[in-house]
Every structure is written in C-alpha cells, then in structure tokens.
Amino acid sequence: MHQARTTCPYCGVGCGVLACVENDRITGVDGDADHPANFGRLCVKGSALHETLGDHGRLTRPRVDGAEVDWETALDAVAERLQATRRDHGKGAVAAYLSGQLLTEDYYVANKLFKGFLGTPHLDTNSRLCMASAVAAYKRSLGADAVPCNYEDIEEAELVVLVGSNLAWNHPVLYQRLRTAKSRNPLMRVVVIDPRVTDTCEIADLYLGLKPGSDARLFNGLLAWMADKGRLDRVYLEKHTTGLDDALAAAREGDGAVEAIAADCDVDPERLETFFYWFASQLHVVTLYSQGINQSSSGTDKCNAIINCHLAGGKIGLPGAGPFSITGQPNAMGGREVGGLANQLAAHMDYHSPGAIDRVTRFWATEHLTPDVPDGPGHKALELFEAIERGEVKAVWIMATNPAVSLPRADRVRAALEKCPLVIVSECVADTDLLPYADIVLPASGWSEKDGTVTNSERRISRQRGILPPPGEARHDWWIITQVARRLGFGEAFAFEHPGEIFDEHARLSGFENRDGADSARLFDISGLAGLDRAAYDALAPIQWPVTARAPQGTARLFEDGRFATPDGLARLIPVRPREPEQALSEARPLRLNTGRVRDQWHTMTRTGRAPRLMNHRAEPFIELTPEDAQALGIEDQQLARLTGAGDDYLGRVRVSKGQRRGEVFVPMHWTGQFSGRASMGGLLEAHRDPVSGQPESKHGAVSLEPLAAGWEATLLVAADLAVDADWCDTAGYWARIPLGGCQRWQLAGGRSGERPDWLAWLSAHLPVAPALWCEDPASGRLRAAGIEAGRLRWWLMVAPPRELPGLAWLDERFQESARGESLDAARRRRLLAGCDDGAADSGPVVCSCHQVGRSSIVSAIHAGDTSVEALGARLACGTQCGSCIPELKSLIEESAEEERAHARAEPKPESIDVA
Incomplete structure (x- = not known):
C-alpha cells in the first residue's frame, strides 16, 4: 500500500487529498495535512471520494450515431464533421461548452483549438453560471x-x-x-x-x-x-x-x-x-x-x-x-486563466486588450501554421444555446458538464440540442440527461485518473495527479482534443505528449511580452513555473500566482502596495444603482424561488450519486417553505408537492422550515432525470442574465406551489443486479431513485385519491421474481411484500408513506449479504416484512454522514443528557470527523431545550389553598 497526493475535485476550496492505493485500487482517502488549503481537513464529500470510484456506470468506448466504435473511427468522425460544418456554414457555426471540472491543461488545448485554429470565438464554460x-x-x-x-x-x-x-x-x-x-x-x-x-x-x-x-x-x-x-x-x-x-x-x-x-x-x-x-x-x-x-x-x-x-x-x-x-467549482479559476470564457483569449488577455489578439496569434504560430484568432468575443453560455436554437451554431462540443439540466429554461436547451446537426459530448458517466442528444460520445477520464493542475479560490495552483488508469478505452480530455487537432491539420501546434508540456506552454504564454513589474504588466503571470521537466511538474507543490522571477515562491496576497491592475494603477469605485430581479412575481406565480446546493451532493450527482452514504442526508428532491406558507397552501411537512415555473414542473417532498422567509421557497440544484422524474430546477427559471457578465439569474425565480394529489405512496428496494422493467418511472406520478449499498431504493407515488393498484399484477409486470412474503391491510391500503430467490432477498416493497419506513440499514445489509451469495436464515426471513431485528430502534434520517448517525439516535442521546456537541460526539461519534453536521447537531440540541421549556410552561401549577 502507498499514498498518493492529489487534489479534491469538488468545490473551489481546493483541498489536498492523500489517496491510499492498494492493489491498483483507492481504498480510502485522508486530508493532506501539508496542503495549505485544508491542513488535513476534508468534508464528507471529500472523505467519500473512494466510494465514488469503480468501472460500473462508466463510459468505456466511443460511440458514433449510437454505435460503439474504436477511437480511430470516432476521432475521424469528430474531425470530419467539424471541418464540414466550418466549410459549409462558416467558423461561427462551430462552438464549445466547457466545464470547471476540466483540468487547466484540458482547458488550455480546447481554447487553443477552437479560438486559435478553428477560428471561432464561441467557446464558453459553465463557470459562466457561477463566477x-x-x-x-x-x-x-x-x-x-x-x-x-x-x-x-x-x-x-x-x-x-x-x-x-x-x-x-x-x-x-x-x-x-x-x-x-x-x-x-x-x-x-x-x-x-x-x-x-x-x-x-x-x-x-x-x-x-x-x-x-x-x-x-x-x-x-x-x-x-x-x-x-x-x-x-x-x-x-x-x-x-x-x-x-x-x-x-x-x-x-x-x-x-x-x-x-x-x-x-x-x-x-x-x-x-x-x-x-x-x-x-x-x-x-x-x-x-x-x-x-x-x-x-x-x-x-x-x-x-x-x-x-x-x-x-x-x-x-x-x-x-x-x-x-468564493469559487464554486474546483477549476473555475484555472479555466479563466487559459481563456475559458467567451470574452477571453488566453492568459487573462481579452479581445479588447491592446495588442492581445496579435500577441496570442504570434505566440501560437508555428513554422508552418498561423492561427486564425477571432477579432471579437463569442456567445456567452445562454447566448450560445440560443444561437443553437436559432440554427446559427450547428456544431457544439460539450465537455464535462450537463447543460440539459443546469441552464435556465432547460426545456428549451434540450429542444435546441435535439435539432442541432452535430452534438459531441465528452463524458465519463454512461447515463446523463445530455447523452441522448449526442451524435458522438467520447469516453473521458475522471478524478483519480486525470493528470494536471487546478487553481482554487485563493489563486493556488495544485496538482491533481493521475493515480489509476482510465477504465476501458476512456482517455484524457487533453489527449482527445489534441488527436482531433492533428486530424484537422494542426498537429504542429498540438504536438503535446504529456500534460506537463501543455502546462509549460501555458506558463510561457502568461509571461510572453508581460514585463514583470512594469505598469502595463498583466497580473496573471506564472512564467516562474515555465521550463519544469516532468519530474518537477509531477512534484509541483501548491503555489499561489503570480509566480515570477520577482516572486518565485508565489504571491499570498495582492495589492499590498495599493497599486492595482488598471492602466493608471488606481482601483475604481463603481456607481451602483440597485435593480429588482428581472423575473417578477405575479398572481399566477406568487412565490420567490431560491436555488442552491445541499451539504452532501455536488452538481448533477454524477459523482456523489455513486456513494450511497452521501444520499442519506437529503435522499429525495425537496421543496423548503415556511410553516405559515405551508398552512396557507394546505400542504403538510413531508407531503409531495408540485412547483410550476417558467418551463418544466418540479416535483419534490415538502420540508417545512422556520429558516425560510414568508413567500419564498428553496429547491436543490442537483436532481436530474437519472435520479428523479421531474426535479430539474433549471426548468423553473427564465433565462434572465446580467448584462455585463452574462451570468444567469438562478436565485430569483417565480413559481406557484400546490400539493401533489397521489392515491398511494410506495418504497421499493431492488437488488442492484436484478434486471427489472423500470417503466414504473413513466406510470408513477412521482419517482426518485436513491442508491444504497446493496440495492436501489425507488420512492414512488401515483394515482388519484382512493385509487389502489392491483399490486400483485403490478409486481408481476415489473419484477422477474414473484412475491415470497406478503402482508396486506385492505382497510388502510397498506402493504408489505418481499421477493426471495434461491434464499436471497431480491426485492422489498412497502406501500405506505415513507414516514412509516423502518431504518433501511438492516434491509440494505440483507441485500448486501444476498449479493455475496449468502442465504437468509430463518430468523431474518421472519423479520423481512418488519424490516428490522426484533426490538431494534430506528435511528431516523441520517444527520452525520461520516458515521451514519441518525436523527432519532441523536435526539435520544440528548434526552439522556448529552446536551453538547462534544457529549454527542463522545457517545455517537457524530460531528467528530468533517464537522459538517455540527450546526445541525446544535439545532437539535436547541430544539430539545425549547421543547423542554414549552413542556415546563404547559405544566399545571398546583392550586393555592386558602387556609383562612
């Protein structure tokens, strides 16, 4: 076993990670105590990185027009179709949409190819959505x-x-x-x-x-x-x-x-x-x-x-x-350093910067090739997909992002992609909402495989090191791009054989005609890192730019001398006149929509959704609103409800929260069509944007809310290896898929009030294993059943609201035993419908993801006298690892104290006795 140093691929904090490698597998991760971003700390997402790995669910072969092909065929198809689009419709008909998930080296060659040699300015990034x-x-x-x-x-x-x-x-x-x-x-x-x-x-x-x-x-x-x-x-x-x-x-x-x-x-x-x-x-x-x-x-x-x-x-x-x-993505800043935004060229040079177009052209020129650099900015993210919708952009290459979900008016984005003549997608996951629109699919490497650099929120460049080989035929993004560039005839400018060579060119460009210390100097300059050989590049320690001859150890803080990066060295105070959100509330849509992340998930869950314990804190898409609004709308906590906004509807489970303001609702950004039927927040938002930055107005939607009428709710657990007909997703009014350790949990709801399906017929239609155990209460419509095959648990069903569920850990253990080929013993078979051992207490919804500690266990400990975070940690271990759950622990302690105070106030006082 050995440890490899790398960098976390989640938010812009840029934490250092020590990956434990054993038998060509990453068996665990720890925080890197020597990395100055985190000094050994990791959040729950970072500490679960090794749980998101594995070849299952990965793209491993290229596809062209739906058929698997070899790399030669795929690369030829990309080059030929891009060249044909450029020839027939002009340079502006070609575009790229990139991601802060790419490494700086990937970004650099993509920007160089599209802006430098294909001659299109239409290259933008999902960093437009956040930074x-x-x-x-x-x-x-x-x-x-x-x-x-x-x-x-x-x-x-x-x-x-x-x-x-x-x-x-x-x-x-x-x-x-x-x-x-x-x-x-x-x-x-x-x-x-x-x-x-x-x-x-x-x-x-x-x-x-x-x-x-x-x-x-x-x-x-x-x-x-x-x-x-x-x-x-x-x-x-x-x-x-x-x-x-x-x-x-x-x-x-x-x-x-x-x-x-x-x-x-x-x-x-x-x-x-x-x-x-x-x-x-x-x-x-x-x-x-x-x-x-x-x-x-x-x-x-x-x-x-x-x-x-x-x-x-x-x-x-x-x-x-x-x-x-504070940056949202792991390499949003690195992408901007190399020109990843449509209004940039490269190395923090813009189209309007004096001499920038000529400077970049001369730097990228080779003995036989002269770049065709555009003379002005291209379409920013929303404008780009509107241009695709209008038919002006006819070929788009999308890398490591999912605009079919994340952009406002996602319904229109999907329609635009549907009619776009050429959609190329570089992706590492086999199932995303974007892939059905792709004409060419290119399997890319992911974290633990990618090799390059990222830049965090404090301008700190860190190495993300390739630890494992990519699965199957997956390849690094920089390699894919350079191979296409060579087929387009630009091989002399894309002769890279290693990411260190790309980084060296990037570093040299940052210092090209950039006079260190001069008034006209560009602030972004890492020329001090140019010339690294492969060993030095691989050993590169975290360092903050600028890194120059005058600052070879990097620069911790900017503008200490009061001189700014403006022509006269003076900072500008900007007149600001406040404006209301563009999307106004109305009688039809009276609620203000806010969107954001949840603690244990990341973007569209392509990575975090692979780690079951990260799904436990917020297992389903939800809608958060105040108790007063819930009462006014006739909606109860944990009830299903529907939001109606600009495009698609959103279905989620209500969470009543005192932390919301009246007249406002909050929904998470993460759920996609891979995890729920109708829970993409992008479809609720109009495509309003900032006129200066082009950033979408994703925090200020306008929606209406109503209860979702459902005649029944059910929870179905299905063994991970069981082949099932999952068209219940089409027939159920609501569904959510929640990966567990040994099975997939499906949360289902449908029908109208009073309707009750013929569950035996329903199970026979969708599951290949017949019920072996069955318990029904016809009066209430409650039902529990289980399918057993050769002594192994294959599925488990409960028809009832999910608040009646037992803790699912016990059942998940039975599925994991079955996956190992172990048969159920008589005692556990008898307890299957109950879903737990005799007398076992339900630990409740998970609060501490690191140690899988549930709410009920925590509340019981509080009632037993553990009324501090430290005491709870000593008893249950919650809050003792990443610390992300500590605020929630404190809230539970305060709630318990408030309940006790309310109980004390409600206690009847003894009657006074008149002894006169």
Whole structure:
C-alpha cells in the first residue's frame, strides 16, 4: 500500500487529498495535512471520494450515431464533421461548452483549438453560471480577474461578513477554518447576510435575513453611512482609487436613512445599523460572497457594491481584509486563466486588450501554421444555446458538464440540442440527461485518473495527479482534443505528449511580452513555473500566482502596495444603482424561488450519486417553505408537492422550515432525470442574465406551489443486479431513485385519491421474481411484500408513506449479504416484512454522514443528557470527523431545550389553598 497526493475535485476550496492505493485500487482517502488549503481537513464529500470510484456506470468506448466504435473511427468522425460544418456554414457555426471540472491543461488545448485554429470565438464554460459576475466586478474595479485575499485572511480578520454564501454546506472546510479561528479569537465577529437561516448562521454574531435581490441597496447604504459618519479612509481613497464621488452619488439616490434602507431590505433597522457600525469600525474585514450575490441579473453591480465598501475603508491588500469571492467549482479559476470564457483569449488577455489578439496569434504560430484568432468575443453560455436554437451554431462540443439540466429554461436547451446537426459530448458517466442528444460520445477520464493542475479560490495552483488508469478505452480530455487537432491539420501546434508540456506552454504564454513589474504588466503571470521537466511538474507543490522571477515562491496576497491592475494603477469605485430581479412575481406565480446546493451532493450527482452514504442526508428532491406558507397552501411537512415555473414542473417532498422567509421557497440544484422524474430546477427559471457578465439569474425565480394529489405512496428496494422493467418511472406520478449499498431504493407515488393498484399484477409486470412474503391491510391500503430467490432477498416493497419506513440499514445489509451469495436464515426471513431485528430502534434520517448517525439516535442521546456537541460526539461519534453536521447537531440540541421549556410552561401549577 502507498499514498498518493492529489487534489479534491469538488468545490473551489481546493483541498489536498492523500489517496491510499492498494492493489491498483483507492481504498480510502485522508486530508493532506501539508496542503495549505485544508491542513488535513476534508468534508464528507471529500472523505467519500473512494466510494465514488469503480468501472460500473462508466463510459468505456466511443460511440458514433449510437454505435460503439474504436477511437480511430470516432476521432475521424469528430474531425470530419467539424471541418464540414466550418466549410459549409462558416467558423461561427462551430462552438464549445466547457466545464470547471476540466483540468487547466484540458482547458488550455480546447481554447487553443477552437479560438486559435478553428477560428471561432464561441467557446464558453459553465463557470459562466457561477463566477462570471464576480470576475466582471473584479475587472471593472481592480483591473483584473484577481481575488486579492487568501484563506489565512479569513482567520486573521476581526470581522467576517458572509453574503449569499451557505459556507457550512457549500465550502465546509473553509467554514471549519473560520469556526476554529472564531473559537480562538473571542474578538472576532461573524455576520451572515442571507434570505435563509442556514447552518452557517450557527457561528453568526449577527444575522440579516434580507429580501432576495436587495444586496446592492444594503451595501450602497453602507457606503453612504460610512461617508456620513466620517468613516471613509480618505488617505487611501485619494492615493489609490478613483470614482468615489460618482459611487457615493449613486449610493445616496433615494432615502438614505437607515430605517428606509432597512425597509427596502426587509431587515431590522437596529441590526442593520449594528452591521454598518461593525464594518466601518474594523480595518481587518473580509467579506466572503458567493452564488447568492453572483447569480443575479445585477450580480456584477452587487459585487461592485461590496468592493466599493472595502476600497472606501481601505480594507484591502492587508492581512485579514478584502472582498473575497468564493469559487464554486474546483477549476473555475484555472479555466479563466487559459481563456475559458467567451470574452477571453488566453492568459487573462481579452479581445479588447491592446495588442492581445496579435500577441496570442504570434505566440501560437508555428513554422508552418498561423492561427486564425477571432477579432471579437463569442456567445456567452445562454447566448450560445440560443444561437443553437436559432440554427446559427450547428456544431457544439460539450465537455464535462450537463447543460440539459443546469441552464435556465432547460426545456428549451434540450429542444435546441435535439435539432442541432452535430452534438459531441465528452463524458465519463454512461447515463446523463445530455447523452441522448449526442451524435458522438467520447469516453473521458475522471478524478483519480486525470493528470494536471487546478487553481482554487485563493489563486493556488495544485496538482491533481493521475493515480489509476482510465477504465476501458476512456482517455484524457487533453489527449482527445489534441488527436482531433492533428486530424484537422494542426498537429504542429498540438504536438503535446504529456500534460506537463501543455502546462509549460501555458506558463510561457502568461509571461510572453508581460514585463514583470512594469505598469502595463498583466497580473496573471506564472512564467516562474515555465521550463519544469516532468519530474518537477509531477512534484509541483501548491503555489499561489503570480509566480515570477520577482516572486518565485508565489504571491499570498495582492495589492499590498495599493497599486492595482488598471492602466493608471488606481482601483475604481463603481456607481451602483440597485435593480429588482428581472423575473417578477405575479398572481399566477406568487412565490420567490431560491436555488442552491445541499451539504452532501455536488452538481448533477454524477459523482456523489455513486456513494450511497452521501444520499442519506437529503435522499429525495425537496421543496423548503415556511410553516405559515405551508398552512396557507394546505400542504403538510413531508407531503409531495408540485412547483410550476417558467418551463418544466418540479416535483419534490415538502420540508417545512422556520429558516425560510414568508413567500419564498428553496429547491436543490442537483436532481436530474437519472435520479428523479421531474426535479430539474433549471426548468423553473427564465433565462434572465446580467448584462455585463452574462451570468444567469438562478436565485430569483417565480413559481406557484400546490400539493401533489397521489392515491398511494410506495418504497421499493431492488437488488442492484436484478434486471427489472423500470417503466414504473413513466406510470408513477412521482419517482426518485436513491442508491444504497446493496440495492436501489425507488420512492414512488401515483394515482388519484382512493385509487389502489392491483399490486400483485403490478409486481408481476415489473419484477422477474414473484412475491415470497406478503402482508396486506385492505382497510388502510397498506402493504408489505418481499421477493426471495434461491434464499436471497431480491426485492422489498412497502406501500405506505415513507414516514412509516423502518431504518433501511438492516434491509440494505440483507441485500448486501444476498449479493455475496449468502442465504437468509430463518430468523431474518421472519423479520423481512418488519424490516428490522426484533426490538431494534430506528435511528431516523441520517444527520452525520461520516458515521451514519441518525436523527432519532441523536435526539435520544440528548434526552439522556448529552446536551453538547462534544457529549454527542463522545457517545455517537457524530460531528467528530468533517464537522459538517455540527450546526445541525446544535439545532437539535436547541430544539430539545425549547421543547423542554414549552413542556415546563404547559405544566399545571398546583392550586393555592386558602387556609383562612
């Protein structure tokens, strides 16, 4: 056994991972204690990485027009069809749509091929959906797509402001670093600004539950308040910035009183002024912001409103201070470094940058080849698929992403792909919602196989190392692209044989005609890493750019000298005029829709959905709303309901939550047609976008909600190897598939009130094994049954609401035993319909995914006297590994205490006795 160092492929934190390799398998993962992003910490997703591996469900052979072919045939088909499209319809008819899941080397050769040699500007990335507004704001204000801070600044701050970021769930390792820093520094304060009360609020000293879309009004109010109270850093402003007067004039439009701002944001005025005072009074302030800010039709302005306040107070370029945009994907920043956005060229050069087109053309030119670089930007993500819909773009190559699910108006995206003459998909998973639209499917390598670099939220470049060989005939994305380029006649420019060679060219381009220290220098520069041989590239330690001759060890923090990446070296304060969300509420759609991630899942679940324990915390798609709204709509907790929005409907299970605001609902972004019938949140959203960044407004939908009428609900467990006719997905009104260790769980609902299927006929139609055990209550419609074949459990059915389920761990163990060929003994066979051992307690829904500790077990321990997180950890081990469940543990402790207080208040008082 040996350990291999690599990098986690999930969020933008960029945690170092130690993979334990034994007999050509990764048997476990640990956090890398030497990696400066995480110092050994891992969240539950990272710690389950080895559980997502294996050849099952992987694409292993290329396909052309539905038929499996060899690589020569597939690569020839890609090259011939791209060339024909370009010849017959022009360069602009060809496009690519990339992903922050690609490594920097993959991104580089894709950008070089499409923009440099196919001559089309239409190459964009799904980073447009999460980071484009933050990028545009940094460039408008600071002069470059350059995060000024690092993670240590979070720990060194006196005030940390979290805006539109559920850090506890979306970037758990950073949250744990902040939580630890706060416990060590009693003077540190944390403010959370978010429409939802999330687990992140567990460490908040102040919470502002603002109205969705009002962020710019709030930070404009802060800027004006700082000016009115004499809290501006006039020296810093005069020496290092420009634009204050215009920014202040815009901020002061409308009523500037704290009460008026509070009313517009729907927050308490005293709490708002407390935040203003805290921000203005501290120099060491870090503002962390994420998709709640970015995913808006005015996201760029919101980001600039935050940056304005930092510049106005001089709270940037020093330890513990700065506006810090937290990246969503593992390599969104690396993709931007190489030109992965449609408005970029390469190495942070834009089309409008003086001399950039000529510079890139000359760098990419070879002895016999001259690049055909476009003269202007291409279609951004939403525009790209609208161009496909109009028939202007006739060939698109999609790599490592799923626009059939993730984009707004996903129904229109799917229709556009359906009629597109050529759709090429590079993918590592055999079943996604995108693959039915692909004419050519190319099997790509995945995490543990890919070899290259990624860049995290703090500009830190890390190696993601290839540990295992790709399964079957899967190949690395950079290899696939270079092979196609050679067939197109561009082999001289794509003679790469190793990712280290690509990285070297990327590093050299970053320093090409980029004078280190000169006023005109481009800030992104890793020329100090050029010239690495393969051994040095493989051993590359994590390092933050810029990496130059003047900074060979990298650069931890930017703008410390107060000089910015603008032509005159001055940062710009940008006038911001707040705007309401584009998608307005109406009588037909009166509820504001918010979307986001859940703790244990990632994007469209192609990776996390392969790890059963990651499915237990939130097993089904859900709709979260307040108790008051639920009562008004006649909907109960755990009932199924339907959301109706812009395109597709969304079916999910209701979760009543006091953390929601009235008139608002929240749904997760992860579920696809592979895991549920109608739970794609993209179909609920109109395709509104920020006019500057092009980022979609994914946080501000408008929907209606109604109960889903269903005559029955059922849970069906099916052995993983049992061949079944799963067309129940078509007949059930609602279905969700939930992988378990030894079986697949299907949650089903259908029919109208009072309807009861003939379950014996239903089972015979869909399952090849007849019922061996059967128990029915005709009066209530309840039923339990099990199929046994050769002594092995093959399926198990319960017709009843899922709240009546036993804990499924016991049944899953029986399926796993059956998969090993073990027969059920008499005692366990007798307990099958009960679904548990005699007298066993149900542990309830999983709270701690690391140790699979359920809610009921935790509540019982609390009632037994374990009324602290530490005590619960000592008894049950929950909260002792990644720490992601700690906020939920604290909530359960508080709920229990509140129940006890309510019970005490309700106790009858003894009657007084008059003894007179």
